[in-house]
Amino acid sequence: MFKNLTIGQHYPVESPVHNLDPRVKIIITFIFIFSLFLIKSFTAYLVVVAFLAVAIITSKVPIKFVLKGLKPIFLIITITFIINLLMTPGKIIYEIGFIKITEEGLKQAGFMAIRLTLLIMGTSLLTLTTSPIILTDGIESLLKPFKRIGVPAHELAMMMTIALRFIPTLMEETEKIMKAQKSRGADFESGNIVNRAKNLVPLLVPLFISAFRRADDLAMAMEARCYRGGDNRTRMRQLKIHRGDYVAAFIFVIYLATIIISRIW
């Protein structure tokens, strides 16, 4: 059941957005998040929606997938909405008992909900259009300048790569251990939460032991293949800025300028 598991939510198609340099995409996403906090009016959101719409359409990712990213945080959005709705003082437009809904509250709640929704959609688009490996490459390359102040850029990227590599392997192993223990009468499904957590111990112990053994083996295999940290290391796939990246940056600058102008007005 874990065999076909895909890590992250990468949607592999060929599109201009997929082909963008990961560094460009990461920076754009980053500034995009900040730009959302600059917005003070509903009309400015239209600019964001337009920008996102263009990005999603050119990425060829079905809108369904972009919206899927909202599912896990739907609860957070709802709670934020309700809190803002009820807690903002101002002109009361509706009242039952102690619940008071104000005009300002309604406005504020809607504002926050839209902001969060757009934020998640924007960041989802980054992970949907960039495979985890390329994303890791991008992060490594972006963090490199900070190496001098002690940011372990290469080590972080290596850790991410190894984690990505071993997630399916460990998942498979978990499944195997679970089956082996179920066949000997272990029960992972019934009982209350405390019992269930207790039952997980015999699953986690062998899993951890095997993970450590794997780590030991991997370290030796890496050394045998001349691994000696990030210094003087080259990469087969090199990141290059193409024309598409300039186009994307240009479009983004226009977007950003519009947002800033709308704010000043």
Added chain:
Amino acid sequence: MDIIKIENVKYKYSKEDTKYAVDTVSLNIKKGQFTAIIGHNGSGKSTLAKLINSLLLPIEGKIYVKDMDTSDDSKLWDIRQTAGMVFQNPDNQLVATIVEEDIAFGPENQGVESSEIRKRVDDALKAVGMYEYRTRPPHMLSGGQKQRIAIAGILALNSDCIILDEPTAMLDPSGRKEVMDTLKKLNKQGKTILLITHYMDEAVEADRVVVMDKGNIKLDGTPKEVFKNLKEIKKFGLDVPQVTELAQALKEEGLNIPSDIIHIKELVDLLCQ
């Protein structure tokens, strides 16, 4: 020319150990030779492999890989590049999430230029017959395929010599055949192969078989020379190829056949004369 020279090497894992894991071993491996080292669990064969690759350093004695001393720190990376190593568990030696990225790992560590890495990766993938799998994630491959990827990873280092520590122990028969076929092919192309195994039918394919027991080399010679010593090999807790055993049993029953038969075809030809 001897690519690997092992001179009176002793090694034990901790000071408290009374017995040496490798006890006064001397062995020379010729360039281009296909050598199989066989031995029971704990015979010191895997330790010996790690000593050659400089993953472990001998307590006594010297090991030279292409005339470089394995205890010389400044030669460490050259040694590991010359004598590449493939391990038993195919899952625990692949680093990257994409096959070609994994093969590039070695040359990337060496600081090779990116266009050259690309070329080496493609060549290595073609050499092990895995070119069409280059963009797959390794966890979707079979054990034999993963082990071929591991071998390709060593080829991309441009190693002259490939040391394999029981590479087929965790594979099914078809995976074992894939790996053996790959090794034979690479040996024909001039790579020195040092195969550690406990499958006799794999050892039969080698040019030379070395039998280890309790840290020592007990027998050394061509497969025919080694496997005719049926009784001695059994003493070390090992088997001989079934066909050798059958031939010797037939001989004891009075049939006039040699005792060094190691291939089924040989025996069939003899019996059908």
